[in-house]
Amino acid sequence: MEERRTLGLQWRLVAVTAAAGALSSGLAVLGVWAAREFGFGGIEALAIGAAAGLAGGLVASVWSFRLARAIKHRLWNAGDLAGRIRRGDLSARLPVSDADEIGELETQLNEMAAYLEQAVGQLSRLAEQNRRLAEEAGRGAALEERARIARDLHDTVNQQLFVLSLRTAAVRKRVAAVAGSLPPGGDPVSVPSRTAPGSVSPAAGSAVGGIAGGPGGAPGSAGAGSTEFATQLLGELATLEEMARAAHSQIRELILQLRPTTLEQHGLGPALAEYVKTVAEREGWEVESEIDQTIRLRGSQGEALFRVAQEALNNVSKHARAKRIRVSLTQGEDGEVRLLVADDGVGFDRRAGIRPTAVGLAGMRERMAAVGGRLQVRSAPGEGTEVLAILPPEPAGDGDSAANRPGAGDTAKPVPGAAAEAADKPVPERSG
Ligand SMILES: Nc1ncnc2c1ncn2[C@@H]1O[C@H](COP(=O)(O)OP(=O)(O)O)[C@@H](O)[C@H]1O
Ligand SMILES: [Mg+2]
Incomplete structure (x- = not known):
């Protein structure tokens, strides 16, 4: 073992023992000498000397006891510290009182605790980073899966519905042209009887039977009813065309919901504007x-706000029966981004229980919380509904989002509006 201290513990013990010996024998000799000086006889002088030596020995024992006790306490403290380190309390340290072997032990233990504290801190930071990466990977996988479904839908059902709507339109135009050339009571149109019953409405089914004059048709109805039938057929074809067009536009919207390409390419502002326009056209809303x-948020924050807007607008369409709808996306001077979806519809009582399967509001709240934002919902029966999603400014230098938000990121402030959030508390959280 490395010899570090010149005045080690063994030398102190030797010094104390030697001093104790010297003290007691010195006092014994002094006692004898003094007794002789005062005229005591030989035996008496020896007795006095022995008593003085004994007193010196006693004083020396107290001295040694105090030294041994100090050593014992320092060793106990060192043991205690080792125990605390074992239990995970890495913040404790020992006072280093003397530069001896125990002082060395105290220093080493202190350094070990400090090193472990730092290492554990680093490990927990790494674990947290790992957890975040895993979460992001999971989110990435989900996004990737949604993108794949969107691609598949786009390449299959979407295309077929498009072709279906075109063909139905073409057939309707041809039937219209043929019907236009029908002589009154004539029967130039022959619709194949393989048209599956049930694929169109019963009215169309009977009409087809009528014009074909086939087994299902009423005898004699072909000539008299052809003009009427052609009108019915045209009506059915127009309905089919409309249904195919509606299905096509619904599937396109579904694809947009699954994979908002504008969001990926251009960021939140343009994607939201496009989405609001699509929904307004579909619903016939102003x-x-x-x-x-210019708010070009992408990544998880852009996605969160976009999905909140989608759900809020879905709710307006499903529940609100509103006349006026407002959507705004703005950014404050401090970089705070605010998304508002408001309607003047029937509203709802936020304190009344919301059915357990309703997860829209809770989902919006969770989405915002996951990206460091918050959601405020104001509503009352008959007074419309306001959904406000707030994303606080990012601290400067927070790569992804700061870069996406003009004006954001220079002024990091604590999240304001704790009171507003408190006012929002009564909205029941997801209960199922
Ligand atoms: N804009 C709104 N107007 C009226 N009622 C609403 C509106 N948004 C939400 N609600 C009410 O809140 C309930 C919960 O909404 P949500 O959690 O999105 O579930 P869901 O839409 O599946 O019903 C709805 O069932 C509805 O009663
Ligand atoms: Mg909903």
Whole structure:
């Protein structure tokens, strides 16, 4: 073992023992000498000397006891520290009182605790980073899967519905042209009887039977009813065409929901503007929209706000029966991004229980919380509904989002509006 201290513990013990010996024998000799000086006889002088030596020995024992006790306490403290380290309390340290072997032990233990504390801190930071990476990977996988489904839908059902709507339109135009050339009571149109019953409405089914004059048709109805039938057929074809067109537009919207390409390519502002326009056309709404298209949030924050807008608008369409709808996306001076979807519809009582299968509001809240934002919902029966999603400014230098938000990122502030959030508390959380 490396010899570090010149004045080690063994030398102190030797010094104390030697001093104790010297003290007691010195006092004994002094006692004898003094007794002789005062005229005591030989035996008496020896007795006095022995008593003085004994007193010196006693003083020396107290001294040694104190030294041994100090050593014992320092060793106990060192043992205690080792125990605390074993139990995971790495913040404790020992006072280093003396530069001896125990002082060395205390220093080493202190350094070990400090090193472990640092290592454990690093490990927990790594674990946290690992957890975040795993979460992001999971989110990435989910996004990838959604993108794949969107691609498949786009390449299959979407194309077929498009072709279906075109062909139905073409057939309707041909039937219209042929019907236009029908002589009154004539029967130039022959619709194949393989048209499956049930694929069109019963009215069309009987009409087809009628014009074909086939086994299902009423005898004699072909000539008299052809004009009427052609009109019915045209009506059915128009309905089919409309249904195919609606299905095509629904599937396109579904694809957009699964994979908002504008969001990936251009960021939140343009994607939201496009989405609001699509929904407004579909629902026949007049939407007052104030969307700042320079807000180019992407990544998880852009996605979260986009999905919140989608769900809020879905709720307006499903529940609100609104006349006026407002959508706004703005960014404050401090970089805070605010998304508002408001309607003047029937509203709802936020304190009344929401059925357990309703996860839309809770989902919006969770999405916002996951990206460091928050959601406020204001509603009352008959007074419309306001859904406000707030994303606080990012601290400067937070790569992804700061770069996506003009003006954001320079002024990091604590999240304001704790009171507003408290006011929002009564909205029941997801219960199922
Ligand atoms: N804009 C709105 N207007 C009226 N009622 C709403 C609106 N948004 C939400 N609600 C009410 O809140 C309930 C919960 O909404 P949500 O969690 O999105 O579930 P879901 O839409 O599946 O019903 C709805 O069932 C509805 O009663
Ligand atoms: Mg909903």
